[in-house]
Amino acid sequence: MIGIKEVTLTYKDGTTALKDINLEIGTGELVYITGPSGSGKTSLLKLLMGIEYPTEGEVFVLGQKIAREEKRKIRKLRRNIGPVFQDFRLIKGRTALENVMMGIRLLGFPPGKMRTEAINALEKVGLGHKCSSPVENLSWGESQRVAIARAIVRKPALILADEPTGNLDHDNAVSILNLLTSLKDRNTTVLITTHATHLIENHNEAVFVRMEGGRITLEQGGRSK
Amino acid sequence: MKAVLFNLGYFMKEAYKTIRLNLLSNIFSFIGTVLIFFIFALVITGWNISGRLVSMLKEEAEISAYFDDYNLDEDGKAGLLKRIEETEGVLEVNLVSREEAYTRMENVLGNEAGILELFDDNPFEEYIEIRIHLDETERITDSIKNIPGIEYVRDNREILSRIEGMVKTLNMAVYLVTAAVGITTVIIISHMIRQGIYENRFQINTLQLLGASNSFINFPFLIAGFLMVLGGGILASVLIVIAINMGFGQLSGTIPFIPLPPRNELIEHVVVVIMAASAVLGLGGSIFGLSSIKEDTEH
Numbered sequence: 324m325i326g327i328k329e330v331t332l333t334y335k336d337g338t339t340a341l342k343d344i345n346l347e348i349g350t351g352e353l354v355y356i357t358g359p360s361g362s363g364k365t366s367l368l369k370l371l372m373g374i375e376y377p378t379e380g381e382v383f384v385l386g387q388k389i390a391r392e393e394k395r396k397i398r399k400l401r402r403n404i405g406p407v408f409q410d411f412r413l414i415k416g417r418t419a420l421e422n423v424m425m426g427i428r429l430l431g432f433p434p435g436k437m438r439t440e441a442i443n444a445l446e447k448v449g450l451g452h453k454c455s456s457p458v459e460n461l462s463w464g465e466s467q468r469v470a471i472a473r474a475i476v477r478k479p480a481l482i483l484a485d486e487p488t489g490n491l492d493h494d495n496a497v498s499i500l501n502l503l504t505s506l507k508d509r510n511t512t513v514l515i516t517t518h519a520t521h522l523i524e525n526h527n528e529a530v531f532v533r534m535e536g537g538r539i540t541l542e543q544g545g546r547s548k
Numbered sequence: 549m550k551a552v553l554f555n556l557g558y559f560m561k562e563a564y565k566t567i568r569l570n571l572l573s574n575i576f577s578f579i580g581t582v583l584i585f586f587i588f589a590l591v592i593t594g595w596n597i598s599g600r601l602v603s604m605l606k607e608e609a610e611i612s613a614y615f616d617d618y619n620l621d622e623d624g625k626a627g628l629l630k631r632i633e634e635t636e637g638v639l640e641v642n643l644v645s646r647e648e649a650y651t652r653m654e655n656v657l658g659n660e661a662g663i664l665e666l667f668d669d670n671p672f673e674e675y676i677e678i679r680i681h682l683d684e685t686e687r688i689t690d691s692i693k694n695i696p697g698i699e700y701v702r703d704n705r706e707i708l709s710r711i712e713g714m715v716k717t718l719n720m721a722v723y724l725v726t727a728a729v730g731i732t733t734v735i736i737i738s739h740m741i742r743q744g745i746y747e748n749r750f751q752i753n754t755l756q757l758l759g760a761s762n763s764f765i766n767f768p769f770l771i772a773g774f775l776m777v778l779g780g781g782i783l784a785s786v787l788i789v790i791a792i793n794m795g796f797g798q799l800s801g802t803i804p805f806i807p808l809p810p811r812n813e814l815i816e817h818v819v820v821v822i823m824a825a826s827a828v829l830g831l832g833g834s835i836f837g838l839s840s841i842k843e844d845t846e847h
Binding site for chain 1: 550551554555557558750751753754755756757758759760761764
């Protein structure tokens with residue numbers, strides 16, 4: 324599913340965000356990547372999304388090599404990924420339903436089915452009643468749910484969630500994590516970055532990867548090494 | 549392809565939103581496009597009318613051959629006519645008698661024809677009227693000059709060459725205006741698309757992260773650019789139809805001798821040219837605009 328071999332990522336300004344990273348993630352796994360701010364969690368997700376390319380080493384996601392010369396194929400790869408961005412990346416001036424539909428517009432669904440699937444996804448995240456609400460009228464937690472609905476509506480093979488509980492109150496954060504972890508049951512690989520370790524302590528079925536200073540310092544749980 | 553077909557409604561909505569996003573700027577772009585196409589339509593109309601005028605003049609091109617009509621009998625005149633008729637490039641030969649020449653001048657002078665009464669005798673000579681191919685004027689004139697019995701050949705080469713010069717200038721103007729219309733339209737649409745992409749950069753970036761192809765992202769901008777220029781072409785066509793109808797009314801009243809083409813034929817020709825040009829430039833301008841900014845937004 325995901326293979327990261329000896330990967331180093333250095334940005335143009337010379338900052339090394341990831342150093343000698345090795346990680347294997349199988350299908351249907353739930354992976355939590357934890358660590359303090361600046362530890363490289365988001366950089367790792369950017370690599371997996373093909374937003375950044377490894378300076379050294381190799382990254383494979385769903386069989387696709389992540390490299391600058393593979394840009395076109397990476398775009399196609401992203402159609403199998405359900406991304407949940409830290410800043411949600413919802414389109415202002417559009418309703419919650421329109422934003423969720425944006426997740427499947429490019430997958431070739433007929434208009435009627437597209438709408439039904441989007442409504443179902445919103446209902447799944449508990450926002451069935453907010454379909455026609457403009458996203459700027461939604462609360463922080465509701466916006467996060469819409470972003471998750473946009474990710475799951477595509478029935479992706481891989482969900483990448485970057486700090487989905489950031490800035491949420493305890494109850495909302497727990498609810499969002501439960502929602503994301505429940506997706507694992509469908510044989511979808513779920514990878515979540517978070518620094519809220521107290522919220523995931525009881526998720527025994529998950530793989531925990533701890534990062535510090537751009538390196539993986541701990542990998543345990545699931546198929547612990 | 550399926551994704552494009554199933555999202556046609558979405559693309560149209562996005563195109564509409566792109567136009568609305570910079571409404572004032574796009575209204576001015578639209579007005580600019582209409583005016584450019586209207587000027588283009590005016591030039592095409594003028595070109596069409598002048599082209600018809602020239603082709604009619606070419607068809608009507610005539611030279612006149614004079615001979616010693618006092619010393620040539622009827623057989624001699626008939627022989628001259630036959631020899632001229634046999635000259636290559638001559639379309640028609642006609643003997644104009646002194647009386648007919650007088651009557652023609654009376655018709656030309658109209659109310660001023662009284663001046664001819666000052667002459668005691670008919671001052672006009674008998675001559676041969678020869679209709680020819682304009683392009684061969686020089687060769688035919690030289691051939692006829694060499695026919696024994698012909699004293700003098702008069703042609704209208706100077707006037708015709710002036711008209712041809714005017715037509716060449718007009719042709720040049722048409723080429724320049726066509727180039728100006730093309731370049732200006734492409735710049736206007738390219739600018740509009742650049743602005744639209746800048747305003748929608750967040751949405752475009754999100755779509756790229758969700759895996760949308762460039763063609764999927766570009767399609768609404770392509771539609772917006774195409775519709776703007778096509779709309780400009782349609783409005784310019786309406787304006788030129790009004791202008792032609794008004795112009796025909798005035799020209800036929802004040803300058804009746806100008807050989808105007810049939811009104812509907814002229815309108816049809818100009819509208820087809822404007823609509824085709826607007827469709828091609830709308831599409832071409834949008835593609836150019838999108839290709840010039842592709843690298844800016846690539847993610």
